[in-house]
Amino acid sequence: FSLLFWQQYFDVDTEDVAVRIKNAIISPMSGTFRDVIGDNPDLWGPFWVCATLIFINALGTKYADYLTHDDSEGDFTFDVTRVSFGVCMFYGYAFCVPAGLWFILRCFGGVNTGLASLLCLYGYSLMVYVPMGILCLAPNQSLRWFAFLPSMAISSAFLFFNVRGVVAESPKGLAFATPFMGCVVGAHACFGLLLKLYWI
Template identity: 35%
Template sequence: MMAGKYTHLDDQKVSGSVPAVPDQGEVAIKFADSNLHTFPPSQTQGKISGGSRPPRDADDTFSKTTFGSEDAQPSGWFRSFTADAYKPYFDVDTSDVLERIKESLFPFRGSFTEKTADNPDLYGPFWICTTLIFVAASISTFVTYIAHKLKNQDWAYDINLVTWSAGVFYGYVLIVPLGLYVILKYFSAPSGLVQLFCLYGYSLFVFIPALCLSVVPLEIFRWVIAGIAGFMSATFVALNLRAHIVSAGERWFLIVAAIFLLQVALSIVLKLYLFTVTV
């Protein structure tokens, strides 16, 4: 060893020194294969067996699919807010609806409630009311348009015809059966609410051809058409409810008479506001 320079180190054990590592070239470091490219891992490690699965006593309510399962279906009043509650009332085909419409055009039979007792529908009443709304608005609009053109006057569409017709027909089919349902229940002669909706809905079908005939520019003819349609509709409702209301006691005649007169009053209102069009 020279002073100020180190030419070599003595091969001796020196406290605190690190032995030199011989140069072995490039060393390839190998990593163990990992299963992180798949989730959840296929193998389990550690003390928790099946780490990708919840414990057996865990609440998996949020992981269950609620759609289509019977256990998740609401019950009680909450079921009335689901579509499944109303499916049975739309389970009719074209032949059923046409048969019930035909039955409404022969009001003296009085067998409509018997034929629809097992399967009252809301499909026919909904489309009958909707058709009435558009027929009433379109016919009134068409007739007033022709009248203005013949007189060389400016014509403007009245949107109130649609809103007024919708309020009359939808309101009548909803409010009147609901009120009658409460009255019959009070007199211990309860009737099905859906069956009343069905009866009153089909009773309005006769006003569709009556509205079409109101195009004829004769006021007397329009009154006759409105009277015939109102009488047929009122008779249809009254006779179909008479057999059921008889069990209400001595006041059954007053109830039937009120039902008949209310239906006639509807025809008068329709005559004054929808059948009265001038050319």
């Protein structure tokens, strides 16, 4: 274990992170995220995106619940286990899913892509949920759905178009790419559904 090894993945400045966030939110269908990160994928952005999402979703949604709480139902309580679940959900999705996809790409797809690049891609794909979480502070289900659906669409499009560029390098062609992309979209849909049902 060496800190110098990990230092390269946290060697970004504010401008780098801002450009990556902009690419993820403003132009999700461009499929140019690999060009944006170049040879410098970072874990700084993904780490803080997940931490921010845990904070916003744990406190924000409970705040909305507090606003609508009826005192006749008893005292309002905050369920701390939601924070633990959030850590597992957000960090698990942002780090374990791309690690699994990287393994499949390397071993079965014949694609030599970097693990750090996929981790970076998945971390920044979640950035669009930060403003959504802020909008979900309002105790209005219609507004929450209005915030959630476009966020899910933007995040899904960002992942789809960028992962498609990686999978296109597979020598196995469509026989590998089609089910692989189905798994990517399916996993993201499951994540979104879990996010909506448990947090929002």
